[in-house]
Amino acid sequence: DTAVSQTPKYLVTQMGNDKSIKCEQNLGHDTMYWYKQDSKKFLKIMFSYNNKELIINETVPNRFSPKSPDKAHLNLHINSLELGDSAVYFCASSQDTSGRGGDTQYFGPGTRLTVL
Amino acid sequence: AQSVTQLGSHVSVSEGALVLLRCNYSSSVPPYLFWYVQYPNQGLQLLLKYTSAATLVKGINGFEAEFKKSETSFHLTKPSAHMSDAAEYFCAVSDAGGYNKLIFGAGTRLAVHP
Numbered sequence: 395d396t397a398v399s400q401t402p403k404y405l406v407t408q409m410g411n412d413k414s415i416k417c418e419q420n421l422g423h424d425t426m427y428w429y430k431q432d433s434k435k436f437l438k439i440m441f442s443y444n445n446k447e448l449i450i451n452e453t454v455p456n457r458f459s460p461k462s463p464d465k466a467h468l469n470l471h472i473n474s475l476e477l478g479d480s481a482v483y484f485c486a487s488s489q490d491t492s493g494r495g496g497d498t499q500y501f502g503p504g505t506r507l508t509v510l
Numbered sequence: 511a512q513s514v515t516q517l518g519s520h521v522s523v524s525e526g527a528l529v530l531l532r533c534n535y536s537s538s539v540p541p542y543l544f545w546y547v548q549y550p551n552q553g554l555q556l557l558l559k560y561t562s563a564a565t566l567v568k569g570i571n572g573f574e575a576e577f578k579k580s581e582t583s584f585h586l587t588k589p590s591a592h593m594s595d596a597a598e599y600f601c602a603v604s605d606a607g608g609y610n611k612l613i614f615g616a617g618t619r620l621a622v623h624p
Contacts, residue, residue, distance in 0.1 A: 410619070434616070435616070438614070484554070496559070501546075503553045504553050
């Protein structure tokens with residue numbers, strides 16, 4: 395059974411379109427994250443939700459909007475896609491509930507977004 | 511602000527040789543430190559982590575890392591490289607009160623040749 399799953403695995407789209415990436419975890423974790431990995435493999439956190447509440451919101455354009463319908467799901471919607479949005483987007487989850495840090499984050503397989 | 515520096519974007523070793531991947535961190539509070547591995551076209555997998563218990567941490571696949579506060583380092587080692595160790599390795603830091611936010615280094619690509 396896949397612990398953290400993402401759909402789709404690949405997403406190719408035109409500039410200006412709106413797209414969504416879905417993430418689900420079956421680990422019973424309370425906290426979920428979105429990370430962006432650029433073409434140089436650099437990883438940077440975008441958002442984090444704890445029990446459906448947004449707790450981390452890095453300096454990300456407001457074209458990116460995360461939504462957590464329940465604590466097992468965290469989706470990422472991107473409006474008006476730009477060339478610079480091309481990257482691999484990773485979802486992750488952890489059991490961290492206190493914000494104290496140190497908990498292992500479990501990563502999904504990634505979604506490769508290509509904007510043409 | 512926290513940061514992580516990984517020295518050497520590419521490291522190449524022979525099969526059976528020692529693997530040493532370097533990581534230095536900057537943190538104003540006691541850090542939590544992690545090493546993750548990423549195989550081609552896959553997500554990240556935890557190798558090991560330091561959370562203020564023993565300074566020498568053993569992980570999966572024969573890897574270990576030593577936390578050295580005086581040197582602000584958390585280098586990853588493996589006594590004998592295997593072909594299957596070829597991958598991208600990331601060092602990361604988080605701190606207490608940071609909502610478990612991971613700050614990653616730029617990564618080190620490990621190549622293992624026969």
